[in-house]
Amino acid sequence: MIGWAAVLVAAMPGAAAAQQCGWRPAWVSAQMVPGGENRLAPGALTDASLRQVVRLTAGGAKVRVRVSNAFGKEPLTVRAASIARPVRVDGAAVREGSIVPLRFAGRAGGMVPPGADWLSDPLPLRVAAFDDLAVTLHLAGEGGEQTSHPGSRATSWLVKGDATRTAAPTGTTPTEHWFNLSGIEVEACQPARTIVVIGDSITDGRGSTTNGNNRWPDLLARRLAADPRTRGTAVLNQGIGGNRVLGDGLGPSAMARLDRDVLALPGITDLILFEGVNDIGQLSRAERPTEADARALVAQLTAAYAQIVARGRARGLRVHGATITPFGASDYYHATLLIEGVRQAVNAWIRAPGHFDGVIDMDRAVADPRRPDRIDPALDTGDGLHPSPAGFERMAAAVPIEAFAAPVAGRRPNP
CATH class of the missing domain: 2.60.120 (Jelly Rolls)
Known part of the structure; x- marks a missing residue:
């Protein structure tokens, strides 16, 4: 039986509005x-x-x-x-x-x-x-x-x-x-979209300006705020430099930190997953990686992506996959034909319909049109791996913001 006190509270003017906060x-x-x-x-x-x-x-x-x-x-x-x-x-x-x-x-x-x-x-x-x-x-x-x-x-x-x-x-x-x-959390009394990005040093802002707030998620937030369809959308940066999807390295892996850094946060509507370059790069630094090693990594990495998508969707999130950017000019990671084949196979999986709720093609946004296995020199910090602030601008511009304009099916954007 519903108590009279609960009925009276529900009937009070403004009670419904208060519950929206x-x-x-x-x-x-x-x-x-x-x-x-x-x-x-x-x-x-x-x-x-x-x-x-x-x-x-x-x-x-x-x-x-x-x-x-x-x-x-x-x-x-x-x-x-x-x-x-x-x-x-x-x-x-x-x-x-x-x-x-x-x-x-x-x-x-x-x-x-x-x-x-x-x-x-x-x-x-x-x-x-x-x-x-x-x-x-x-x-x-x-x-x-x-x-x-x-x-x-x-x-x-x-x-x-x-x-x-x-x-x-x-x-x-x-x-x-x-x-x-x-x-830092704020109390909001209107439905609002909140995007969290889980990523590595490229998301964390390696190559950005100290105190400049010009990482690509910062620039995406500005772009969303300028569009009437997405104004009021928060963008949260959960990047860690050197981070990997499958194994701990610099910080816990994306799989290990997903609960704390994404799923435990209140009011999240969308997740952007932009990790994997360090998993592939680690294989590139192994002694004589084989075709079998490459096939195994593609299978493991895409299976982990599928796990993250499933866990995000179970919490009512839309999960967007970002393709892995090129590193063919890097001296640290060695983009041999075998390793570049891994990157291409993983990106093909990300782009395939149905695996993610949306795709952000960061690869094509920053790749050199003449040598697509490398970052465009005009967008490169000089290490062949990390985009510059100009590259971050190109990446933020590549995000299809119409994907965030629609409400999330089956749930309120800010419960």
């Missing part, structure tokens, strides 16, 4: 254990503040911040945190009067268990798409292991002590990585 990510970063020079020095996060500047692609009237201890071995203690408007995207200063403290279960700080993420309390703060925000975390330490996004292509600022309420901290140390910050 929901959380959606406005910015994300994929987390991993940093290695080598990407690590902070031991003790760097002990009684220290990190100020990290990020750019949103969605707006709302409330925000909450996701702090990550995904790879920590011990609890991560956040002593205090704040959010503010930066003076510049490449500086540590924030605007006077813009600092707002974050709370965790009503308290100034909180504890994030090892292996977990933790959301701050909702904060009334009106933000718009393409606003820049500075999140400052005052940490007790690093949680036994650092959790980071090394390829931020953005400058963060580290300073000892509590700088969460300081507009212009002094004695800061710049670092071009993000640490322990995995997302």
Whole structure:
């Protein structure tokens, strides 16, 4: 039996409208254990503040911040945190009067268990798409292991002590990585589309301008915002440099991180899968790969794609496949006839009708028309593997945005 209280609440004016509100990510970063020079020095996060500047692609009237201890071995203690408007995207200063403290279960700080993420309390703060925000975390330490996004292509600022309420901290140390910050979510009360891209260094922005926000997903977000059919669509970048689909390398594989980096996010409507070049490249660096090795990789990689499509569709997502870009001029990966044949076979599978809900032909967008096994020299950073900002513009322009204009069948875009 339905209780009278529930009936009365449902009948109250505005109840239906209130139920339409929901959380959606406005910015994300994929987390991993940093290695080598990407690590902070031991003790760097002990009684220290990190100020990290990020750019949103969605707006709302409330925000909450996701702090990550995904790879920590011990609890991560956040002593205090704040959010503010930066003076510049490449500086540590924030605007006077813009600092707002974050709370965790009503308290100034909180504890994030090892292996977990933790959301701050909702904060009334009106933000718009393409606003820049500075999140400052005052940490007790690093949680036994650092959790980071090394390829931020953005400058963060580290300073000892509590700088969460300081507009212009002094004695800061710049670092071009993000640490322990995995997302900012906004509350939206209108249906909205949200695209998440899972990818490798090409999506992460290798070759883009530091603090320039000109990775290809950034440029796609701008393009979607300029079209009335897709205005209000958020684009979330879950790229990791060096990432692979099938095996862990730099960061967990796409298969291993799919749940945390895609399926667990609220309000997602579309997934773009743009990975595989590092799986193929790894085979190219093997000693004397054979035809059997090549056939096995094509079978394994396309089977993994099919798994990701099935899991995405089970969550009501449209899953779009992006073809693998050429690397014939790369000195690091060796695009022999055998290896180029693998890339062509995988791309043929991606393009085949029915495997994905949509296809984005990044291969043809950046390939040299005279030598299609190579990136067009005008779009190449010079390493034969990573497109330049001009290449990223070409890639963003290649996305058929009409694929995102229609509502997702069988579900609300923002539940």
